[in-house]
Amino acid sequence: MIGPNNSATAELRAKFAAALGEGHQSEWLAAFATVPRHLFTPTFYRQDDQGRWQGVSEGDTGYLETVYSDTALTTQLDERGIPTSSSSEPQLMLTMLNALDTEVGHTVYELGTGTGYNAALLASRLGSDNVVSVDVDPDLVHLARERLAKSQYRPLVFAGDGAEGYPARAPYDRIIATAGLRCIPPALLEQAREGSVIVAPIGFGVARVTVSNNGEATGRFISTPAHFVPRRTPSKAPDFAGLESQPAEETTVPAKDVLNRLKFPMSLALPGYNSCSWRDDDGNLTSVGLWTEDGSTASAHVEGKVRQIGPQRLWDTVEELALIFPAGAPAREDFGLTITPGSQRVWYHEPNGPSWPLPTE
Template identity: 50%
Template sequence: MSITDAPSADELRQCMTDHLVRTGCIQSKPWRAAFLSVPRELFVPDFTVRAQGGLHRYSQGDPAWLAAAYQDVSLLTQFDQDGTATSSSTQPSLMAEMLEALDVRDGDTVLEIGAGTGYNAALLSHRLGPDHVVTVDVDPDLVAAAKTRLRSAGYEPTLVAGDGMAGYSKRAPYDRLLATCGVGRIPTPWRDQLRPGGVIVANIGCGIVRLVVQSDRSCRRPVSPRPGHLHERPADS
């Protein structure tokens, strides 16, 4: 296939979204619409993919860059001096599962821990409106870049440079909290900043959990877990 015959961004976005629907990662029309609308490539002008035991770097202008941006894999976007990845755009299938598990309703306000590239905040903003999305990241440079890319995509949620483990009390209480960064347990500020009945979806240990905040600020897993691949655990596991 020549470069001129290569699929467009819209076609690649459609293929990725269709794949997420077929595999059950996307289960609702609003999230399907979000994935169809938000241009992932805008948030990852440069990234690295782990493939065949090695790393392959893609940059805007590379003929393979656009198609690579729509693979169902995590795109590594920042590394420290030791070569360890410190930021990425999460694998779309996992991102979709976590967003579905949030079980958001129109009018809900979401606190996202880990702004990263800003792509996930764009999906949330498309679904709920930018005024209902707050995203926090410890890296000020990531926040600045995410803000620029979100604005280019037409979204202006609240972005905060700070310690995500402390949440963001200025906009509390929230209805939902989504954390893609790994934690050992749910920090107390997260529970305190959610309304009773609020939902936390987070990466704890080696699995993704969905927890509901009780009136006493404890967290419990739902009695009837949502279908999908989420690993349900007690809050402090």
């Protein structure tokens, strides 16, 4: 039996925390050295060469070494094999915890309990009574509660839509989201104390905003890329069949740009967008597809032919972004976020620079 006090895991954990902290100081490193990640991830899934998911559990070769390394662990898959929960990369977790800028005694609300590991790190440093964590999936909440209790942590963990917060314990000094969001949920802004810091994945980045008063908040994105499991919301399927009946338009934006250099600005300008690609038998890209939760769909062929359908003309947005960012991938830290009551806007370089509205729920 592998236990939290087992000296082999304690040694692995100490090395793991030291490697995470290499080059910088952080008060969170003690939590990483203390909390037994393996108790929160008794099984995770890894893709083989063919893309098939394989479970890896305690006792499997390399299990403990992977758990105590800077690796994101997929812990839940839906019926299509799409990850719906994971324990994020520890280095990214550390970056987000550092960005929260907590002090002992602060209260923290977490959206996205998942395995409960981050809630345990928060409880380890701030005390269980100061931590509230919520996940939309009641099965995950049940498991996280059990595993937290086994590790001697008892934060308040419950099932629900994390975007609604938990007013009974508000206001919070700090708020962290570990599911991908399309905006900072208004209820969380209402439940944040004046001066509180909110750290949340938005698009393919992580925003850090400071809440002033009257529902206002502002801040920047941190430089680290992030691809979080998205917050679960109802959405429409893409309409690739409907595209067939649409006229082909010309574009000069290379289809491949939406798969790499424009990805981050697209994730802000088209919140929650999805993409796919088609390749020929030699693996060369032939087309890309884009869609958003309202069913808007676009496809672009590498030879410059585009088709679009639905309430939003997605490729028009891609063309606008390609004009603003004519070459290279813009740095995340050059983007910011300004929130006023009723509006949320991401901007490039300065609040008066190019900007894109985020949905407000």
